[in-house]
Every structure is written in structure tokens, then in C-alpha cells.
Amino acid sequence: xxxxxxxxxxxxxxxxxxxxxxxxxxxxxxxxxxxxxxxxxxxxxxxxxxxxxxxxxxxxxxxxxxxxxxxxxxxxxxxxxxxxxxxxxxxxxxxx
Numbered sequence: 001x002x003x004x005x006x007x008x009x010x011x012x013x014x015x016x017x018x019x020x021x022x023x024x025x026x027x028x029x030x031x032x033x034x035x036x037x038x039x040x041x042x043x044x045x046x047x048x049x050x051x052x053x054x055x056x057x058x059x060x061x062x063x064x065x066x067x068x069x070x071x072x073x074x075x076x077x078x079x080x081x082x083x084x085x086x087x088x089x090x091x092x093x094x095x096x
Contacts, residue, residue, distance in 0.1 A: 007085065008086075008088050009080075009088070016058045019054050020051050020054050023048075027048070031044070054081070057081050058080075061078055065078055065087050068087045069087065
């Protein structure tokens with residue numbers, strides 16, 4: 001899947017930070033309002049897993065952008081959570 005061309009990697013990174021903040025807020029709400037311990041633990045584990053996944057994807061996107069810009073790679077696309085993100089200012093170099 002590919003994100004629309006108007007969305008840049010920096011915007012995706014900001015959106016990931018916002019999503020992590022939403023996950024933290026959700027975890028707080030779970031701790032505050034859910035009474036059953038097992039359900040609370042399961043939901044918290046899922047939210048922590050989602051937060052860690054988003055943070056890891058954000059770091060991976062940074063690394064990919066740096067590699068693409070440094071090496072003038074064959075294509076100017078990085079992945080983020082299963083979506084392709086085009087690196088701005090990158091022109092694909094076709095190599096024989």
C-alpha cells in the first residue's frame with residue numbers, strides 16, 4: 001500500500017508521535033476505568049505493544065530516509081507500518 005504523494009515522512013513521524021500519545025491516553029483510561037484485572041492486563045499489553053511498534057517504525061523510517069538520501073538509492077520509497085512513503089527531494093537513479 002502506498003500513502004498519498006502529498007504525505008511526507010516527517011508528517012508520518014509526527015502522526016506516529018500523536019498516535020503514541022493516544023495510546024498512552026488509552027492506557028491511562030484503561031487503568032482508571034476497567035475493573036477486571038485480566039481484561040486490564042490484556043488491553044494494556046496490546047496498547048504497549050502498539051506503542052512499541054509505532055516507535056520502532058518511526059526509527060526505521062528515519063534510518064531509511066538517511067540511507068536513501070546518502071546513497072541516492074534506486075528508489076525513493078521507505079516503509080512505515082506496511083505503507084510506502086516517498087522521500088521528498090529524492091530523484092530515483094536508474095542503474096544499469
